[in-house]
Amino acid sequence: MKAxxxxxxxxxxxxxxxxxxxxxxxxxxxxRGVSVAAKASVGDVKEHIVEAxxxxxxxxxxxxxxxxxxxxxxxxxxxACCAYFDCGLRFDEAYWAELxxxxxxxxxxxxxxxxxxxxxPTACETLPNPAGTALGLKFxxxxxxxxxxxxxxREMEAIVxxxxxxxxxxxxxxxxxxxxxxxxxxxxxxQLGPALEALEGVQVGLLTDVTGVDIRIRAGATGAAGxxxxxxxxxxxxxxxxxxxxxTHGDSLARRVGQLLAQRGESLAIAESCTGGLAAAASTAxxxxxxxxxxxxxxxxxxxxxxxxxxxAETLAAHGAVSAEVALEMAxxxxxxxxxxxxxxxxxxxxxxxGSQAKPVGLVYLAVAGSGxxxxxxxxxxxxxxxxxRAAAQSVLxxxxxxxxxxx
Amino acid sequence: MKAxxxxxxxxxxxxxxxxxxxxxxxxxxxxRGVSVAAKASVGDVKEHIVEAxxxxxxxxxxxxxxxxxxxxxxxxxxxACCAYFDCGLRFDEAYWAELxxxxxxxxxxxxxxxxxxxxxPTACETLPNPAGTALGLKFxxxxxxxxxxxxxxREMEAIVxxxxxxxxxxxxxxxxxxxxxxxxxxxxxxQLGPALEALEGVQVGLLTDVTGVDIRIRAGATGAAGxxxxxxxxxxxxxxxxxxxxxTHGDSLARRVGQLLAQRGESLAIAESCTGGLAAAASTAxxxxxxxxxxxxxxxxxxxxxxxxxxxAETLAAHGAVSAEVALEMAxxxxxxxxxxxxxxxxxxxxxxxGSQAKPVGLVYLAVAGSGxxxxxxxxxxxxxxxxxRAAAQSVLxxxxxxxxxxx
Numbered sequence: 001m002k003a004x005x006x007x008x009x010x011x012x013x014x015x016x017x018x019x020x021x022x023x024x025x026x027x028x029x030x031x032r033g034v035s036v037a038a039k040a041s042v043g044d045v046k047e048h049i050v051e052a053x054x055x056x057x058x059x060x061x062x063x064x065x066x067x068x069x070x071x072x073x074x075x076x077x078x079x080a081c082c083a084y085f086d087c088g089l090r091f092d093e094a095y096w097a098e099l100x101x102x103x104x105x106x107x108x109x110x111x112x113x114x115x116x117x118x119x120x121p122t123a124c125e126t127l128p129n130p131a132g133t134a135l136g137l138k139f140x141x142x143x144x145x146x147x148x149x150x151x152x153x154r155e156m157e158a159i160v161x162x163x164x165x166x167x168x169x170x171x172x173x174x175x176x177x178x179x180x181x182x183x184x185x186x187x188x189x190x191q192l193g194p195a196l197e198a199l200e201g202v203q204v205g206l207l208t209d210v211t212g213v214d215i216r217i218r219a220g221a222t223g224a225a226g227x228x229x230x231x232x233x234x235x236x237x238x239x240x241x242x243x244x245x246x247x248t249h250g251d252s253l254a255r256r257v258g259q260l261l262a263q264r265g266e267s268l269a270i271a272e273s274c275t276g277g278l279a280a281a282a283s284t285a286x287x288x289x290x291x292x293x294x295x296x297x298x299x300x301x302x303x304x305x306x307x308x309x310x311x312x313a314e315t316l317a318a319h320g321a322v323s324a325e326v327a328l329e330m331a332x333x334x335x336x337x338x339x340x341x342x343x344x345x346x347x348x349x350x351x352x353x354x355g356s357q358a359k360p361v362g363l364v365y366l367a368v369a370g371s372g373x374x375x376x377x378x379x380x381x382x383x384x385x386x387x388x389x390r391a392a393a394q395s396v397l398x399x400x401x402x403x404x405x406x407x408x
Numbered sequence: 409m410k411a412x413x414x415x416x417x418x419x420x421x422x423x424x425x426x427x428x429x430x431x432x433x434x435x436x437x438x439x440r441g442v443s444v445a446a447k448a449s450v451g452d453v454k455e456h457i458v459e460a461x462x463x464x465x466x467x468x469x470x471x472x473x474x475x476x477x478x479x480x481x482x483x484x485x486x487x488a489c490c491a492y493f494d495c496g497l498r499f500d501e502a503y504w505a506e507l508x509x510x511x512x513x514x515x516x517x518x519x520x521x522x523x524x525x526x527x528x529p530t531a532c533e534t535l536p537n538p539a540g541t542a543l544g545l546k547f548x549x550x551x552x553x554x555x556x557x558x559x560x561x562r563e564m565e566a567i568v569x570x571x572x573x574x575x576x577x578x579x580x581x582x583x584x585x586x587x588x589x590x591x592x593x594x595x596x597x598x599q600l601g602p603a604l605e606a607l608e609g610v611q612v613g614l615l616t617d618v619t620g621v622d623i624r625i626r627a628g629a630t631g632a633a634g635x636x637x638x639x640x641x642x643x644x645x646x647x648x649x650x651x652x653x654x655x656t657h658g659d660s661l662a663r664r665v666g667q668l669l670a671q672r673g674e675s676l677a678i679a680e681s682c683t684g685g686l687a688a689a690a691s692t693a694x695x696x697x698x699x700x701x702x703x704x705x706x707x708x709x710x711x712x713x714x715x716x717x718x719x720x721a722e723t724l725a726a727h728g729a730v731s732a733e734v735a736l737e738m739a740x741x742x743x744x745x746x747x748x749x750x751x752x753x754x755x756x757x758x759x760x761x762x763g764s765q766a767k768p769v770g771l772v773y774l775a776v777a778g779s780g781x782x783x784x785x786x787x788x789x790x791x792x793x794x795x796x797x798r799a800a801a802q803s804v805l806x807x808x809x810x811x812x813x814x815x816x
Contacts, residue, residue: 009613012431013446014435015430015433015435015438016615018428019427022449023424023426024423025423026423035422036421036422036423037451038456039420039421039449040448040449041446041447041448048446070593070594071594072593072614107788110594111592111598113594113597131792133594152617154618275689275692276689280684280688281683281686281797285684285794285797287793288761293708295707295709295712295716296704296706297704297706298678298688300692300698300703301698301702303746304703308705308746338712338716389692
């Protein structure tokens, strides 16, 4: 089964928005054995949408179209399909009543222009949208099924997961993701080198981000044989990479840290300077993190480091806020202040300003404090503000993961 | 001048890689007055590349092709162009000598498969690649210029910045972005309704996210006339939306809050429960935020709310952690603890668990404490964990923005 994806929106063409929908859709379809053979983007122009539909009609089994289903003037995808399938619109009273009551339940009057969301092309079926107001719309020609989806990722994903994927019968192609941090892609590829070439029955892809490299292993076949090949490959690669791998099943680092803490009945507190809340946000992104996450102090000023974390004024004066000594006192201080078993701390220079010859932009000190020894690590990460902050937040969580694994 | 972008690579179709090249290219072209009218992706298949070249030849002035110029077996873009332009390859001895010496300078023997990087189609010019080994290639048909670029973003960007942009002389198309929060897209569109239709000489697009709706206004013409039309439209819409707009020039809400605070010489501290660090992370994402951001306390447990923020145990017992009363005490407490002029607080139920009939998932209390009165707002936001947290972090910053603007 072959599919194509059309993304609609001026903002995609002018580069204002990076399209993440089509990558998500391609992965979702692959999980049902459907491969994507073409992708295109057009602006909010009816004729261009019609032209793309016509080109792919008959060429692919499935055409997914995202974007342009909202209630405003630049949302023309529905009208383009009405033109292509030569049909009109009917007003769906039942759906309108549902929308009115959904808004009421949240304490809002429904804006009148939402009525357009209840105007359904007569030639299509609808797919429920549990996350928003724009329904999915399904048109069929002789050889091709067209599915129209909203462009808002959360809504698009909800419709696809709820209505589209269950209707695609192909068995899932087994897939596993090994997640690593602390290695460059080139170093990782070199370390795996011959092992990668010796793998059988799988395709391996490396995905790089400032927080680490993911190794995606896809089976060439469905079913038990495919699963076995993926597991064998994952085991082979995991053996080589050892503790560089923080998850063998695609979990976040914060989730892994939470699992290790929960197993031991221990808790965590974090003191953040340069990461400014990102390590706490990553931790609390995990549902159930209140079981192991006590809290955090974002200590951006010297005074807050002294008042809330008990960092000594003399340490700040002698070594500066960005120093191994301050990082250690921050970690110990937040551990004590929040009565946690473990304390973590970050202090660094994310830039663009604030760097010097001795302490350049990119420098960060990461510290961990437990009941035994405290440890600090100096790292030189990417010298660009937001990537630096993200990489530092990941690195400090990894410092704790390694500590917990070693003493597991 | 109209352009189209073709991105080549199996990894783009199967969703392993999110294409960021085409968004970067579109913004780079827009800066020279060139608009992108179509985008497409194909796999590493010669016939599919040729088909795309043929479809766009004559339709656009400029076609940019990224990917598939590397030295390995799946890099077929160059061969596809040779087929389309009916030419062969010549071996460029001078470029090969340059590659050999570049590798030598870094202490490596050049791998033999790099020889293919010196095989240049006879029908094209080359564009130097200061960041890698694959040259940019420039082909011309009667009406269209085709530029082939490597897929590695750093190399692609180096060639475009060094060789392509200087050759494009058009002035920039003026663009402005009004940013709003606290209004649904449908409500905003309704409020703007007739005003949107009355605008002249601009195109307006709405972009929705859980943190708000952006209104993007693009000029239809370059130069002073275009700028004037964009400014006029921005003023018209801003007048209608009033304080719903937090930035008239595309800035983040945290930056706007920082500007308002800096003007008054005041500072901010944040107490976060459900948002878990996201409001602090948004604040500290702004370079220079240390001038106005004191710090934050992520108080995930009752005990941390008591110990670090001075929330009273009786208040927690009487009203629960998710309550207006606790939000107010958190805001006042963090203001005092961090010696800030303003304190903000969030406490809510982001889910998936923890909801009840009386306090459902989605509920959040947002509080602000200043030198005068304290205020609290109850909001029912989206009932999904990460979007709820992001929307709540944005809402609490907006509470402060409105307070600062009213008393500005």
